[in-house]
Amino acid sequence: MAALRGLLVPLLLSENCFDELVLNLHLLHVPCLKILLSKALGYAIVAGSLIVKLPQLLKVWGARSGAGLSLPSLGLELLALGGSVSYGWARGFPFSAWGEALFLLLQTLTLLFLIQHFGGHSRQGLVLVSSYLLVLGALLSPLTPLAVPTALQAANLPLVVLSRLLQAVANHRQGHTGQLSGVTTGLLLGGALARVFTSVQETGDLLLALTFATSAACNAVLLAQLLYYGGGPKAPSPRTKAD
Structure with a gap:
């Protein structure tokens, strides 16, 4: 026993x-x-986050393109994830309450580099990744005042909304969802919904719970677009090619 x-x-x-x-x-x-x-549930979410963006990464790798994915949206998402990681670390919350943000951050950073790489901007991608990791290291330093990660976490709500809104607008303008992965979007939606419960239960932090609830709503919009547009751009018909 x-x-x-x-x-x-x-x-x-x-x-x-x-x-x-x-x-x-x-x-x-x-x-x-x-x-x-x-x-x-918290540990299950953290474990699942190890592969939650793998379908998206594989889709971009297979197509050798990040067409349809919004770089500004990914940049804002990285800011939000960095805020979540630094806030959970600084507040001493259990890893089960915020660990998935770290794994999502690393996968999103990889995705950002791949998009730059396949777009012919590998050097720029490396500079972005290196700069981001340096800033993240500074945020996790004990020398950083608690007020800084707290402010970043508070900014997560508008960042999450704006990030998803930029991708939704890009989808609408191009009339398709490009290389956006339905599997990844669905997993992010499910994870955010589960996190609303675990945030309240494990931390009692309503700011965290509200951020995850907002993220779930935004991911639901993207999933609805994936269902509506039916994925990437449609190949032109033979008649269209002939014309």
């Missing part, structure tokens, strides 16, 4: 909840069940 306690506490349960659920077998103890669900 001591080994089981060492495995579950504090990874998934508090000492009190371990006693209630495991020792006393109070399996319907609602407060402890909510904690267990939140912890498990």
